[in-house]
Each structure stands twice: as C-alpha cells, then as structure tokens.
C-alpha cells in the first residue's frame with residue numbers, strides 16, 4: 164500500500180488526483196494540503212463527503228507517514244513544497260509547472276543528497292509524452308518549427324510547462340537557427356510569440372479548452388503538424404498512477420514521465 168499526500172486538493176488537478184488515489188486499491192490517501200483552505204478534514208469538501216483524511220494548510224503543521232507527495236499547486240508554492248517533501252523523506256511527484264531551471268537543479272541536488280526518489284513531469288498525459296518524442300525526432304530533419312499550446316483561460320503560467328519542455332527537447336537535436344526573416348518587425352509587440360533558441364512559442368487561452376499542443380514544422384514545399392489533446396483531466400491520471408507506483412524505488416529526481424515508463 165502506497166501512502167500518499169496530495170497538495171493542491173481544492174484545485175482542478177489536485178481534486179482529480181485525490182479521487183484517483185481514493186479509487187486505487189493499492190494507494191491510501193493519508194493527507195491533503197492546500198495553503199488557503201480552512202477545513203480540517205477532506206470530508207468537509209462537498210466532493211469528498213464521507214472521506215476521513217486530515218487536511219493541512221501550513222507546511223509546518225504537517226505530520227504524516229506518507230511516502231509520496233503529489234503536487235498540483237501553483238508556481239510560487241511548488242518549490243517549497245517539494246523541498247519540504249524531500250527533507251522529510253517523502254518522494255515528490257510534481258505536476259505543477261512554472262519552476263525555474265535553478266529551482267529544479269536545487270531540488271535534484273537535494274534529492275540526491277537525501278537519496279529520495281522524485282519526479283517532475285510537465286505533462287502526465289501519454290499523448291503529450293509521445294508528442295514531445297515525435298517532435299524531437301522530426302526536428303532533426305525540420306529545423307523550422309513553431310509551437311502552439313492551447314489551454315483553458317484560468318491557467319496562470321505561460322507558455323505551458325509542456326511547451327517549454329518540447330522546445331528544450333527540440334533544441335537538443337536541432338541545428339541552431341534563427342528562424343524567419345532577419346529584417347522582420349512586429350507591428351503589434353508580441354505578434355511572433357515567445358522565443359526559445361530561435362523557435363517561437365505561442366500561448367492560446369480560451370474557455371472550453373483543457374490542454375492541447377501543436378508542433379508545426381515547415382520545409383521547402385512541405386509541412387508536418389504533430390498535435391495532442393487532453394480533452395479531460397483524467398488523461399493525466401495514467402501517468403500520475405505510474406509515478407506513484409514506482410517512485411519510491413528510486414533515489415534521484417527525474418524530469419519527465421518518460422523516465423518511468
């Protein structure tokens with residue numbers, strides 16, 4: 164039985180993850196954390212009536228025998244949460260996006276020192292993991308690329324963690340190239356999107372969307388578009404489940420779900 168704590172349990176992803184843990188016979192939900200909540204038990208939340216799981220709202224108050232910490236919170240909270248987990252020997256399984264490269268490197272160092280396994284996955288959806296792999300493969304032949312990520316309009320960070328991760332994976336194999344016309348101008352600032360190593364990333368935010376990404380490649384007289392869609396947040400739970408099952412076997416912090424598949 165894997166004992167699990169879920170941070171961000173009031174949120175869209177945290178509540179979905181808490182339900183996944185409750186529904187899985189091999190997992191036990193032993194605590195939930197959410198900085199701004201007031202309830203002392205998960206059962207006080209209407210969606211979880213009948214559950215008896217302690218709820219915490221301050222890291223210092225947490226007393227737990229959890230061995231896995233699932234985190235779907237916010238970019239400004241996740242680093243401290245992950246440090247807390249690692250320092251207490253709890254393996255973090257982090258979906259929260261928006262950490263800096265320095266914060267990620269710090270956490271990797273800490274996990275190694277403490278010999279605690281962990282995972283930061285910008286996307287737990289299998290379709291997104293495959294999209295990133297296919298895009299990396301295509302970039303060897305098509306150095307001209309634009310990334311378009313599309314999300315619901317409550318998303319805080321942009322571009323998405325998945326889009327940044329896609330760009331990084333492409334940059335590992337792509338010949339350095341400044342795309343487009345060197346004399347190009349923007350009549351409206353930002354028209355060409357964000358720039359990462361000469362590639363452009365565009366962030367779309369609309370009600371009705373969940374999480375979607377297209378990677379468009381162009382070459383002389385031809386094009387290739389790779390697209391993935393998460394129509395429902397349940398799409399992320401397959402990956403979270405795999406991570407919860409496996410992460411306690413390791414003694415380092417991985418970046419990317421593909422490391423555990």
Ligand SMILES: NC(=O)C1=CN([C@@H]2O[C@H](COP(=O)(O)OP(=O)(O)OC[C@H]3O[C@@H](n4cnc5c(N)ncnc54)[C@H](OP(=O)(O)O)[C@@H]3O)[C@@H](O)[C@H]2O)C=CC1
Pocket residue numbers: 170171172173174175176177196197198199200235236237238239240257258259260261284285286287288320324399
């Ligand atoms: N890796 C992946 O596959 C996926 C990652 N994500 C990422 O997960 C994160 C959460 O997304 P989503 O669920 O949509 O966002 P929500 O805004 O719905 O949820 C965020 C939750 O975090 C809580 N929170 C805020 N501050 C703190 C804090 N200091 N400590 C603990 N909890 C806190 C919020 O509480 P309150 O409501 O009280 O403010 C809220 O319950 C985002 O970074 C998103 O990019 C999303 C989908 C998939």
Ligand SMILES: O=C(O)C1=N[C@H](C(=O)O)C[C@H](O)C1
Pocket residue numbers: 260285286287314315318319322323324325326373374375
């Ligand atoms: O905020 C979201 O919803 C999502 N965030 C992650 C990201 O930033 O890549 C993963 C997925 O795209 C959904």
